[in-house]
Amino acid sequence: MTDQATATGPTATAGDDLHWLLNQYRAAEVHGAGAIMRMSKLAETSALRASLVRHLRDEAVHAWLWTRALEDLGGEVFTVPEPYQQHLSSHYGIPRSLDDMLVLTLVSEKRGVAQYVNHLDGAPASKTIQQTLRAIIKDEEWHVRYIREELDDRMRRNRSVAGLIERAEAADERALAELKAHGSAPIGW
Ligand SMILES: [Fe+2]
Numbered sequence: 001m002t003d004q005a006t007a008t009g010p011t012a013t014a015g016d017d018l019h020w021l022l023n024q025y026r027a028a029e030v031h032g033a034g035a036i037m038r039m040s041k042l043a044e045t046s047a048l049r050a051s052l053v054r055h056l057r058d059e060a061v062h063a064w065l066w067t068r069a070l071e072d073l074g075g076e077v078f079t080v081p082e083p084y085q086q087h088l089s090s091h092y093g094i095p096r097s098l099d100d101m102l103v104l105t106l107v108s109e110k111r112g113v114a115q116y117v118n119h120l121d122g123a124p125a126s127k128t129i130q131q132t133l134r135a136i137i138k139d140e141e142w143h144v145r146y147i148r149e150e151l152d153d154r155m156r157r158n159r160s161v162a163g164l165i166e167r168a169e170a171a172d173e174r175a176l177a178e179l180k181a182h183g184s185a186p187i188g189w
């Protein structure tokens with residue numbers, strides 16, 4: 001299985017759909033790890049560098065947890081499109097600074113938490129999936145919290161950061177509307 005079309009085509013089963021979703025989660029976590037690694041090189045303070053390294057560790061572990069869940073469920077690891085990230089970037093534009101990357105991370109992390117909480121509260125999931133979701137949500141909530149605190153601090157020093165947050169939130173809303181129009185759920189990291 002190598003793409004979405006194969007996983008969701010006419011012969012797809014419920015297992016295929018779950019495997020596709022878990023591959024979406026895995027890909028979003030890998031994407032997140034890459035973004036955090038790029039950000040960690042731009043951090044200006046030791047405290048932010050330390051938080052970003054912890055964050056990087058978390059996203060890599062999350063990618064591994066979804067990989068292991070897929071293997072436990074008999075699924076394969078395959079590449080999937082990342083529609084949320086693509087729509088978000090197309091509306092926000094190319095990030096040119098650490099502030100841009102932080103605001104994009106904030107909205108994306110919030111989407112990730114919403115997706116995982118929604119999954120946990122939705123149709124009954126297997127014990128493996130529930131345990132994985134609970135472990136990851138705890139980390140994701142910290143990601144949202146520390147990025148929010150970092151941005152609050154930056155805003156106190158530079159009011160223009162508030163405008164970037166508004167721009168990222170608007171890009172997130174537009175990405176969400178487009179994905180909903182296409183019948184797919186946004187998956188952050
Ligand atoms: Fe994550």
Ligand SMILES: [Fe+2]
Binds near residue numbers: 032109
């Ligand atoms: Fe995260």
